[in-house]
């Protein structure tokens with residue numbers, strides 16, 4: 001018998017993958033968590049029915065949420081990740097030799113546990129000595145830390161359930177305060193195809209807090225519409241006028257210096273949302 005998993009991405013569209021084993025399934029304190037084997041994308045982490053990451057295409061998201069901000073900041077030493085319990089963002093952060101400390105604040109310890117057990121190529125850096133993993137509410141953590149971080153990444157789920165507060169102007173204000181005076185942050189901000197009003201609102205809210213606000217794009221096969229956005233808020237550094245020549249080369253599969261620039265070239269319908 002063939003088995004297929006479908007994420008219902010909108011009321012009218014889904015992505016369907018042929019599956020092997022369901023490796024793990026549980027209801028955690030915060031969400032339904034599943035780890036399933038897919039034939040096309042390898043192991044897939046699913047939260048509340050939505051695809052979070054897969055072994056085969058995770059590099060695109062994790063490189064783009066990480067290297068764009070870290071190559072915009074001239075000397076990032078202390079980095080914070082909100083969410084991202086699978087560890088993919090942390091793995092990429094540690095490729096930057098300037099980084100001395102990376103703090104991951106994930107609300108659901110089960111995401112960390114299951115990723116460590118079944119997704120070793122993604123979670124492999126969570127035990128590094130430069131990393132602290134804290135299981136707590138990211139919003140509270142950000143509110144309680146002032147002037148601490150060079151770069152913050154918001155590696156959240158969709159804006160439903162526990163993640164709603166991560167797409168709010170109060171949170172962007174708290175992030176501003178948690179950053180050092182020349183700090184910057186990036187949030188994953190969903191699909192310009194399906195989440196257009198969310199993107200407009202988030203952009204407006206970030207722009208009301210940060211002097212520099214920029215949206216960039218990449219293609220992620222397993223996410224709704226495949227076209228995915230990130231929004232950067234920065235106090236001082238502009239992602240398109242950075243001097244990159246003095247930075248160490250790092251090993252990547254998607255990110256290049258050219259992609260860093262081209263990702264900010266937006267299709268007209270996306271520009272019109274901003």
Ligand code: AG3
Nearest residue numbers: 050051052053084156157158
């Ligand atoms: N977080 C963003 C996932 C959003 C995908 N949405 C969906 N499939 N409906 C990814 C976490 C990876 N570290």
